Amino acid sequence: MEITPFLILSAGLISIGLYGIMSKKNLLKLLISLDIMDVGVNLLIVTVGYLPGGTAPIMDGDYGKYVDPLPQALVLTAIVIGVSVLALGMILTIRHYRRTGSLEMDEGGVFGW
């Protein structure tokens, strides 16, 4: 299996996420964009550790090519961090909604400078 499509996919996900973060005022959409970008970065790191035709890194005698396990461990950590950020963002969003009755950023009272 080639890895190029996955690289393109991850670049696409990062770009979509970044676009969302830079253009959406809705807090939920912002959080979703952050998550899409998170997925993109994670996919990139898993992809570069993947070896076409490789097996799980269990060294039981006749192993040949095996996939690098480290990127997967890294991504696991990154996923956990992403989930905790998302939880925090959700709490803040809920509070914002309770206070203003809206999910839009501008409703509350932006402080500019």
Add this chain to the structure above:
Amino acid sequence: MITWEQFQISLAPLVVLIPLLTAFILALMKKWPRVAHSIATAVSIVVEAMVILLFYTVREKGTLLYVFGQKGATDAIPANSIVPIRIMFEVDAMSAFMALTAATVTMAASIYSLSFIKKHTGVEKYSSVLMLMLAGMLGLVLTGDIFNLFVFFEILSIASCALVAFRTERWESGEAAFKYMVVSTIGGLFLLLAVGIYYIQYGVLNIAAIATYISITGATRLNLIALAILIGVFAMKAGGVPMHFWTPDAYAAAPAPITIMLKTASLTYLYALFRTTFTLYSISVDVRTVGWIIIIIGLLSMLIGVTMAIPQHDVKRLMAYHAISQTGYMMIGVGVGMATLGTAAINTYGLKAMEGGIFHIINNAMYKGLLFLTAGALFYATGTRDLNKMGGLARRMPVTTICFMIGALAIAGIPPFNGYASKLLIYESVYEFNPYLAIIAMLVSILTLASFVKVFHSAFLGPDLPEYRKVKEVPTSMKVGMGVLSGIIIAFGLVPHLVVKYIVEPAALALVNQGGYISTVLGTAPPQAHWAVSGGVTEGAFFGTLLTNSGAWNSLLWIIVMFVLFLVAKFIYSLGNPTYNKGTEQIKPFLSGWKESSKSASHVRASNLYWGFLNSLSGYYRPLRRGHTGIVNDYVGWFVLVVSLILILLTTLGIKGGVI
């Protein structure tokens, strides 16, 4: 049985582990919130003691290495491998210096919090997350593994974000926390991308190993992309203009002790920026380009930070903009060091500029911390942060007033306080590099003084306002928190040469010495052409002199001269003939022939103080006001723009032998 040597080696992981463990225990103590915070304070004092011991050990024994999961913890590379694969803490003098800064500020913040957050609920959660922040900061500066750095970056970001949102009853805390979360998550994701880029190329995550590979392969395009991302991320988290917009929002919304923690956290991100440029890349890229990128970010931070501070009337927003502007000094000092790396100039003025920048880090943490704490005291006493509503508080809060004066004089660089010593080092060495930079730095210092005169005038001076008749001085623990920082400021100001010699100079030399950092882990180092020798910054013993580049500074001499001048002035004054009769109409003040109006009507409020200055500069302020939209989408947009600009600069000029 653990020997003393083993304990010394284990200090680095212990100072991270103890607060981390405390954080999770404290979260369970819902029934005893007061006890929880007392425990947190005790732990922060213990950690401070351990960090001082750690610093002493590093000074004594050189760079310290702790490899996780390995008995003996000395061999960095396992027997059946050729690269370091385990996570390790590598503590050189620079890391230990930053750990010292972080632990000291945390100690002051938690002592101050003892009474500051008494009225709030959820104190045990507050202390728990405070400990998490301490663990994050110490881990970030002590780690020698780039993925580990990412993890601590996120721990610190999430903990900070939770504490920014601590004041749930105020609307701005939620909004500031959300912005902070978006900005730091973007930063974290880009950092992870950079980590991924290194792993793609080299298959290692150890900073020293990556640095070796980069010095062998040179700056490839992928490496330049990673460098641009890292500079952008860390400069944003340190509050560099034009990615600073989140800073005043978050600093103003957080409770004062948390604001100083956030400020120190941003200094640790600044450390990460320096670690990246000096240790990972060093002379593998064109140092003049990278140095100038840091200098330009620093220059913008200084100028825009201070000019944005002057019109503010929220005391904490004003101070937050000053925090940005002071970060600029550090960036300029260390940026000049980066730009002269590998040339002969590093020994004449480059290293001194770096010493000034690094000295400014600890000075800034102390006086900025003190100022934010006095702002917190004002808020505690009056219930408002608006300078326009304050006045005459010096009568009610003498201790806070004195602490504020110490902090304000230190930040404005008035001798003999600590800010003067580090700024003098920066001015005199940066002048040699580029005179305009030094002149702008001095101008910024004057504007800083101007805006603190505004705060002092509008909050502390002026008539006794009726609404603050019942205001009392703040409780003891808050005074102690401010007193600790004031004491350090005065001590550092009186003996700056000793501080530079024993604390700052080792840190600057460690930062320059990429080969030393690598060889601690790998045993051998790639050939280096730029060992900086000790700058010889001091002469004399306890009453010694700090040698700046072209001058010298001796605070004790200065005080003696000032005292003698005071006596002379007093003498001349006594020669005069007072034809001034007390108790007559002669002493009554009048304005244009009219009797002075009542005292409380003549208080010039904060926003009216510099209206002429601001009015004549309205052409400058209009675009700035339009730029500070307060919308989080724009914050991210600026970050992406800056990273792209840095990337363009690096790829056109940054490959070694470029044109600049």
